[in-house]
Amino acid sequence: MKYQYELRIYLVHLDSWQRLEEILGVSSPEEESIRWGYIIESEAPVDFISYFISILDGKYEQLSEIGVSVESISFWLIYEYEDACEIFFTPSQLELVGKSGITLCISCY
Numbered sequence: 001m002k003y004q005y006e007l008r009i010y011l012v013h014l015d016s017w018q019r020l021e022e023i024l025g026v027s028s029p030e031e032e033s034i035r036w037g038y039i040i041e042s043e044a045p046v047d048f049i050s051y052f053i054s055i056l057d058g059k060y061e062q063l064s065e066i067g068v069s070v071e072s073i074s075f076w077l078i079y080e081y082e083d084a085c086e087i088f089f090t091p092s093q094l095e096l097v098g099k100s101g102i103t104l105c106i107s108c109y
Contacts, residue, residue, distance in 0.1 A: 005048035006076040007038040007055065012067035023062045024055050049075060049093040053100060074103040081108060 011017065017032045026038050038055070040046060052075050056063075060070065075097065079087060085108045097104050 002080045003042045003045060004076075004078040004080075005040040005042070005046060005052075006078065007052045008074045008076055009036045009063075009068055010034055010072040011036055012072075016066040016068070019066050020063070020068065023059050023066070026055060047093065048077065049089070049096055049104075052102075053096050056100070056102075070101045071103075074105050076105045076107065078107045079109075 009020065011020065011034045014032060014034060017028075017036060020036055021027050024038070028036050028038055030037050030039075038052075040048060040051075056073070063069075077087065079085060087106060087108075
């Protein structure tokens with residue numbers, strides 16, 4: 001089993017890529033496009049929700065200045081499995097996502 005977690009942000013302007021990385025303090029391994037992504041790969045589950053929230057916390061105003069709204073941000077859990085697919089979230093993790101207004105996406109294959 002392998003877990004991949006991604007913080008995805010859709011940019012209005014491609015020239016915002018570098019400024020986005022300056023604001024967040026993390027870099028994307030992907031080529032520049034309107035979809036920016038910060039990726040974590042792990043063999044074990046990771047509290048990605050709290051981690052991604054900590055990257056974004058206190059930066060929403062700066063993000064808004066470069067055209068990034070909460071609606072353009074999503075958290076992705078991509079889970080590779082062989083048998084049963086069991087995913088769980090703690091109430092505090094779901095509360096963080098709910099309060100942030102960010103979309104949580106799950107892809108299992």
